[in-house]
Amino acid sequence: MANLKAAFEKAVAESKSLPEKPDNATLLQIYALYKQATAGDVDGKRPGFSDMVGRAKWDAWNAVKGKGTDDAMQAYVDLIESLK
Numbered sequence: 222m223a224n225l226k227a228a229f230e231k232a233v234a235e236s237k238s239l240p241e242k243p244d245n246a247t248l249l250q251i252y253a254l255y256k257q258a259t260a261g262d263v264d265g266k267r268p269g270f271s272d273m274v275g276r277a278k279w280d281a282w283n284a285v286k287g288k289g290t291d292d293a294m295q296a297y298v299d300l301i302e303s304l305k
Contacts, residue, residue: 229258229294232301239304249281251300257285258293 236251243251256263263282268275285293 225291225294225298228298232298235305236301239301243304245277247300247304249277251297252278253281253285254293254297254300256282257288258290258297261290262286 233255242248263279263286265279267279267283270276285296288296
């Protein structure tokens with residue numbers, strides 16, 4: 222667990238200095254996995270049509286609902302590694 226937490230924190234730091242900016246779909250996946258790993262399942266109401274960015278983020282996070290913290294951390298680490 223400690224190794225996974227350290228790898229996750231390293232991946233978070235590395236996500237800020239990727240060689241090229243990922244596309245929007247990948248950015249949403251990064252966001253969703255980070256939120257799932259750090260905050261658990263999404264809660265609250267889905268944002269309305271006027272908040273398109275918030276709605277996209279909510280939808281992405283909701284798509285990984287139920288994924289455990291460790292699984293979300295590992296998926297995040299794997300995703301960041303694949304983008305380097």
